[in-house]
Amino acid sequence: MSFTNSQIFNDALPKLEDVKLKSISKRYLKIIILNKLAMCAAFSGVLIAGKLFIEREAFQDNFWFIFSIVMTFCFVNFVIAILAFKKRKYAVRDHDVIYASGLIVNSITTVPISRIQHIEESRSWLARQFNLATLNLYTAGESGSDLSIKGLPHEEAKQINDYISVRINGNQ
Structure with missing residues (x-):
């Protein structure tokens, strides 16, 4: 028996850009x-409480400067979160699950269905109010979930959960 390891050329590889996320x-x-x-x-409440209860002159003199820095941080964090939301996308294919996210650091995670050990659907109190769920996909060797898809409609999360459960249990 001879070992072969043929080179695959880049133009023969499937393109991730072709996947409709x-x-x-x-x-x-x-x-x-x-x-x-x-x-x-x-953050604002802590600062205002500090303004009311901390009598140190240095804090009182710099309160509005500190408050404006905190508000600027909150505004930038808010804008980045809204812009990053548009980058959160996913796809479930025959052999894998793909999740893309990130605005500043864009990441695309692909988990082969054959490597998934189990899948978990979770819903926080707030997510239940909006009829949403989170899917956590676990593979062997990790302490946490390898892929977490937040913000799925609950029914869709159940369908994906059922589909992957059937696939990983061998009832294809």
Whole structure:
């Protein structure tokens, strides 16, 4: 028996750009916005409490400077989150699941269905209010999920969960 290892040329490889990725639910943007607003409200509340209870002159003199920095950070974080939302897309194919995300650092994760050990569907309280779910795909050898797709409509998440469960259990 002889070993062969033929070279594959780049033009023969399938192109990821040819995959039609589907955007996650626009309702998930509301959850992102609510989370960002809660974070900014918490930061603002801490600063205002500091203004009321910290009597140190250095803090009182620089309060508005610190407050403007925190508000600028919140605004930039908010804008980046909204722009990054548009980059969250996924695809489920016969042999793999693809998830793309990121605005500043764009990442595309592909998990072969044959490597998935189990799949988990989770829903936070807020996600239940918007009828959304998160799918976590686990492969061997990792302590956490290898792929987490947040913001899927609940029914669609159940369908994907059922499809992948059937595939990984060998009932193709």
